[in-house]
Amino acid sequence: ELKVEQNPLFLSMQEGKNYTIYCNYSTTSDRLYWYRQDPGKSLESLFVLLSNGAVKQEGRLMASLDTKARLSTLHITAAVHDLSATYFCAVDMLTSGSRLTFGEGTQLTVNP
């Protein structure tokens, strides 16, 4: 059974600081996703990572994938308050066809 673990689960940081969220998964995966969820809202797709060494950046967020270590990171640079949200990673395999397996989520709070 595919398992996905994120850490930390809760993260409180000051504006302007950098930090990294980690996502480990238990078996070989074909695709890894990062989503953002604001309270009471839908999930917003941030990144899709497909291959070992993939790196994608959007604004202050950068995601990377190491398939050998079964690890993805979401790096936050110079955090701002607007980044406060819950961030989920999710993985799937082509053989699974449809299902995404999500991590528990990291609740990020950026303090002024």
Add this chain to the structure above:
Amino acid sequence: NAGVMQNPRHLVRRRGQEARLRCSPMKGHSHVYWYRQLPEEGLKFMVYLQKENIIDESGMPKERFSAEFPKEGPSILRIQQVVRGDSAAYFCASSPRARGTTNEKLFFGSGTQLSVL
């Protein structure tokens, strides 16, 4: 192009009642997925449907839960005889085609928060 629409946003039921959750996928999307999110947890896959067909229901509880996606109209997730443990946020997602061999993104709705009293 409206996104994935779910209704109601909030649903309150007493134990033993039925809950019906609706999901209208994005225009042109014929694949629908239901996920459940318990408090402080990630989303858990429940079921994957195409028009008039259930493709993968491996995440659905064996009893009381059913889903359909008719030729016309929204997808429905139905929970019979609800219990307190069914209280959760239920999210629907859609994609234009099967994701198994593509990199199709899933587009999520805003969810239905079910509360069982």
